[in-house]
Amino acid sequence: MIELLTQHGEAILFYAFALAAVVSAVGVISLRNPMYCALSLLVTFLAVAALFLMRHAELLGMVQLFVYGGGIMVLFLFVIMLVNLHRLREVRLFNEQVPIALVLGVLLVALFGWVFLSLPASAPGDSTALVSLDGEVVGNAKAVAWVLYTEYLLPFEIASIFLLVAMIGAVVLGRRD
């Protein structure tokens, strides 16, 4: 039993977090109370952040926690506050397309399962590529930073214009005038 734990510890942790992510994602769309849905979404975000951290992508894990767990959750909570909760109880949660959607969903899962299971089984590769810069190990944040601000400089600047457009959209569509 201990040997099982040592050999497959990382796999066990991965499946645990992945299961948590999937179950809470299903919970987001199927729970009745909007607050429970929001909390379920938070669990999804936390599980995905844990998955990132397990694969040595610390920067991405922290970004996930900051932006999703911090910002997006607040957005959801504000929406729940703004929408009148009392009327939601009469709304039907799912419509007639649910059976077809379920069938298609299962088909998609099967398809992706086939795609990933067809790959030769191997242990997760070591993550030195994620944390090293020119051969030496410097940590994920520095490695990502170097690539982001040198090779992907232009997409980075385009991302700033993109954020600006998001601000414009928020004001244009959200202002009451």
Add this chain to the structure above:
Amino acid sequence: MPAFDLREFLLLAPEILLAIGGLALLLAGSVGRGVPGRVAASLSLFFLVATALLVLTVEEVGPEPRLILGSSFVLDGFARFFKLVILAGTALTVLISVRFVDDGAYRAGEYHALLLLATTGMMFMVGGFNLVSIWIALELMALSSYILAGYFKRETRSNEAALKYFVLGALSSAILLYGASLLYGATGELRLDLLAAALPEAMVTGRLLVPTGWLMLSVGLLFKVAAVPFHVWTPDVYVGAPTPVTAYLAAASKTASFAILVRIFVQGLPTLLPDWQIVIAAVASVTMIWGNLAALTQTNVKRMLAYSSIAHAGYVLLGLLAASVIGLWSVAFYLLAYTFITLGAFAMVVVLERREYAGEEVSDYAGLARRAPWLAAAMLVFLLALTGIPPTGGFVGKVYLFAAAVEAGWTWVAVIGVLTSAISLYYYFSIAVQMYLKESTRDTPEPLGSPALTAAIATCVVATLVLGLFPGPFIEFAQAAGLPLP
């Protein structure tokens, strides 16, 4: 200190200027009561023309593409051609929206800023050489388009259009990105040429990752060009968005999306050519058939034009299907002609449109030939061009697209194209019948032109006719937009 040739930034001067223009308009439009519509339109026209001049002069584009800035962008004839077409399309959109955004509570400064920033995104898109660069520029264009589609926020149809466009667009972008990540996982490369080189080996080691990856990638891209069965957003979004925005989506957005579709398929996935040819053949056939059949029953002109633009996407896909030299430049030429034709047709819709979305029915064109003969003649030219009847640019474009398909061996798809073009004659000419053979009643709206609108329509008519009567120089221009073929 990273090693970069700072002079490479000068090569990006057009895009930088356009982005600065967008920012300037944004700031100008934010103080106090904002900028008057005409001032904003003039400013954006100024920036657009200056950017076009910079595109033409910034670098002598030789036969070899020039990679810049860590190879995320490329300067070649393909990028330059499409940048100019997109800039022309945006300039015409600015002209037809002068009246639209000025009269009402909707501010002009932000509208034009969003247009310019969306165009900046498009310019980065067609110049992108890396899946990440293309994707982030695509997102910039898409986000600006979502906001523009919902700009008339007091109208329910505009809100509906923005919501549908946003939800479906975000979903398709996610699918596109996931496909790109699967391809990256299989090959380890994001740069299109290195991706192409790494594909043959990746198809063996990556098993099913590569087919899944490029299929998902193409789903995302085909959504953007509104091909069937990823076209569902188009009718509702085109109808609900403010008409100048619809014109912009139909012309510039579609052109840019086609440019990246062609570039990714030809330069990034050449080893998969037999596979994607089958997919494109199937999609093109279904798109042409469905788009034209669905347009037959429409009475709302905007919805009819939406379905017609879906059908036109099918015709353009024929050129990509051919994957030959003639195929690629016929795509370029057709998109050039299509930009002018579509913008002209939607400009005509603007002429007749009123508040509460009146003036969008086919019956509102009744008797236009008597009330405004020149406008009716212009609309007739656009209708001829959309159907593909000489002497318009639409005819020349379609001839070369079908010829390219036949020459590459895909004759049956070209036959479908010809048959569906014949079908389209019926619904395009239902408008002409209304204009020339019916009488106007008291309820039909009066055409309301403006100098800018007239200039836009005149430019489109002249361009359509010139492309049809003297296509030679423009075909040479389109041939400069070539890509190295497998």
Add this chain to the structure above:
Amino acid sequence: MILAFRSYALPILPAICSRVLGYLPILVFCVVAVLFLAGTLLAARLLRHAGSGATDREPYECGNEPESFAHDHRFSIRYYLLAVLFVIFDVETVFLFPWAVMFDQLALFGFIEMMVFLTILVVGYVYVWNRGALSWA
């Protein structure tokens, strides 16, 4: 039993995943937080009086009578606008972190690049300010 645990598990634990063990303090933190929560709620449950009348269900307003129902109020959309702007500037901050980590290696080039990024977002900030989205919230 504790001795058995120590002799069996402690030598094995580092082999499971030394990296994962680095996050053990976070697990301890979470457990303490959950215990704290459970403890306070349990204490409140044990200590409060056994009332379930109508008065107990009214929202607490420092001893005053509630004047109107909360769900009658329509909240202003300005709160949502602020939350959206917060997310946007949060993403901007997130971009600043890796830049700060590599500041010395990115030197002047990186500095100018980040200043361009920040300038574009400051333009957005000025726009939002001028349009009055930041007032009365």
